[in-house]
Amino acid sequence: MISSLTGTVxxxxxxxxxxxxxGFxxxxxxxxxxxxxxxxGREASVETSMVVREDSMTLFGFSDAAEREVFEVITGVSGIGPRLGLSILAVHTPEEVRIAATAGDVKAFTRVPxxxxxxxxxxVLELAGKLVPTGDPAAAAGGTAEQPWKGQVLEALVGLGWTEKDAGKAIDATVEAEPEAVEAGDVGQILRTVLRGLGRGSARAGR
Incomplete structure (x- = not known):
């Protein structure tokens, strides 16, 4: 099994x-x-978990061993496959998952598409006792990591026809100009706010 990778991105x-x-x-x-x-172009290291099936071998990568551990525990829940496991970690940090599992916070998991x-x-029932919070406030808050909603908003904008580069710039501009609009991490609200900004930009360009 491959447990980590180090190489050029x-x-x-x-x-x-x-x-x-x-070379691979x-x-x-x-x-x-x-x-x-x-x-x-830069060298990077990621912790990995390999999922082996009859017709495929798929690698899933994580920034650290703590994230991989949470992924492997939650994908042990019946009905939670690797893709949905990644979705949970896209919405919540590993520590937030631990806290939600320990507290029996059903609502936290319903926020995952x-x-x-x-x-x-x-x-919540199957994770009871399997994940314990580490007590790291920075981990619970996501530390300085990328906003977990950003990938979902970026994907939605690309699906609507914007390039990944333009979508990324629009998201960054929204974070800078309207920080209060992104504080709650509500993907739908943030997407609407970014689209309004893109609309205003298009209107100015058309003058």
Missing amino acids: RHVGLHSAVIDVG GMLVHATPRTLSGLHV GIGPKGAQRI
Whole structure:
């Protein structure tokens, strides 16, 4: 099993990256938080978890061992596959997942796209006693990591026709101009705010 990779970053996408290790391009699926720390042309190290199935072997990458551990525990829950596990870690930091699991916070898991009330209840029940908070306030708050909502907003904008570069600039401009609009991390609200900014920019360009 491959538990970590160190090599030169060749590509960074919305959901995955390619890391060149000894001449082999290793495709690694990861959260926006992890991907934000990877830069094309630079060397990087990621912790990995390999999911082996009859027809595939897929690598999932993490910024540290703590994130990988949470991923492996939550994907042990019935009905939670690797993709949904990554979605949970895209919305919540590993420490937030630990806190929600310990506190039995069903609402925290329903904020993840694809998880309804019944699924969230099952997650809370199955994770009981398996994940314990580390007590690190910085980890709970996400530290200085990339905003977990950013990847979802970026993906939505690209789907609406903007380039990844223009979408990224628009998001950064919104964070700077309207910080209060992004504080809650509400993806729908942030997307609407960014779209309003893009609309104003288009209107000025058309004058």
